Amino acid sequence: MNTAGIIWGKAIDLPAHVKSDIPFNINAEQYKNNIYMILRTDNQIIEIITLEKLEWDSQHFNKNIWYLTPYMNNPNLEASIINYLLSSLEYICRYFSIDMLFCKVNTDMHSYIHGLEKRKFHLMDTLITFEHPFNQYQPFDVSDRYDFFCTHDNKHIEEMMKLAEHLYTTDRFHTDPNLDNEKCNQLYSNWIANQSKDPNCDIFVLRENETLVGFVTCKHHLDLTTSIQLVGVHPQHQGKGIGKELIKRTLNHYANKGNKITVGTQLTNIGAIKCYLSVGFKISTTKHSFHRSF
Structure with missing residues (x-):
């Protein structure tokens, strides 16, 4: 045919x-x-x-x-x-x-x-995708107390992988009772390991006095769009504006390197939604995630 x-x-x-x-x-x-x-x-x-x-x-x-x-x-x-x-x-x-x-x-x-x-089919979560175009972009002021840099150093990657195993627990994988919870925890750790080997991915860490307080992973696409894949903040440093600092620095980094940047989060992640809206992201799509087991 x-x-x-x-x-x-x-x-x-x-x-x-x-x-x-x-x-x-x-x-x-x-x-x-x-x-x-x-x-x-x-x-x-x-x-x-x-x-x-x-x-x-x-x-x-x-x-x-x-x-x-x-x-x-x-x-x-x-x-x-x-x-x-x-x-x-x-x-x-x-x-x-x-x-x-x-x-x-x-x-x-x-x-x-x-x-x-x-x-x-069972509803697992609802994904909101945001986008931020770079036309007429004005760089954000950022705090001078942190170091922010791109890395593929094994020590940094291993530190991020360990942190990622316990950060993400409200996603569609953890919501599905037919998926092993321990494997769901390991998924994001392995995701970071794979991205560290991908030439189309960037991995950034945010450090304060040599301590990892957060990270961002990003992927480049053929249409000159960059997507933020993972955002992580150390549990001991949450509630201090670290997530917003990470996003501001990521936007500043890519401002002259593409057309726009995108990021997605669950509908239930109110803190992340407020953060993205506050730095100029606009909602582009909303999608329900369904799983079906046979």
């Missing part, structure tokens, strides 16, 4: 009981570690769902984990269409022995959300 040059690969035959009698055609194709499900009428593609295997997550949690993306992001799809797609999706997951699906959908996609809930 070839759909307008968009989809190609090995066709997956869906059984008769999956192909209901509603007036739509659905095809599923595999290309490497991606699966594309295309729902269409005779002359129009209505929706495309992509499934991508998450190799790192699968290895870390010792589960076959995939990520589901509604490609066309259409908030106006009818409930019957969504139900048709998701019923076909369940067959695909059994076909590939998928243990877990992760999915993020815009918060205005109400029919999708209701459809996911009916198909035993």
Whole structure:
């Protein structure tokens, strides 16, 4: 099959009981570690769902984990269409022995959300993404009591990894009872280790009198956008404005190095939301994170 040059690969035959009698055609194709499900009428593609295997997550949690993306992001799809797609999706997951699906959908996609809930997807958290463009940027004043620098030094990385194991406990991974809590703790430590080896990532530490009080990790993208990946503040130094100091210094560092910077946090992280808004970030997207175990 070839759909307008968009989809190609090995066709997956869906059984008769999956192909209901509603007036739509659905095809599923595999290309490497991606699966594309295309729902269409005779002359129009209505929706495309992509499934991508998450190799790192699968290895870390010792589960076959995939990520589901509604490609066309259409908030106006009818409930019957969504139900048709998701019923076909369940067959695909059994076909590939998928243990877990992760999915993020815009918060205005109400029919999708209701459809996911009916198909035993569970809400884990809501992610707010902020962006800060650098046009007409005015550098922030920062405190002179801290040292802030980029590092890939093993001593600094190990110190950050140890700290990260106990900092993040309200994310979608810890919320999921089907994921081992200890592995969830280790996830962010391993994340830092991987980023320290990635040439597209920067790792910054904030120190006071040689003591690590906080860190930021960032990733560069092809569109000249930088995303803040992790922000961490030592528990003994929280409540002192360290998080805001980290963000100000990060913005100052990248002001002349790209178009904009983005960062995400959970809806429940009120302190972080207030911090980002106070230094000029604007909300760009809000998405619900769903997990489904099989």
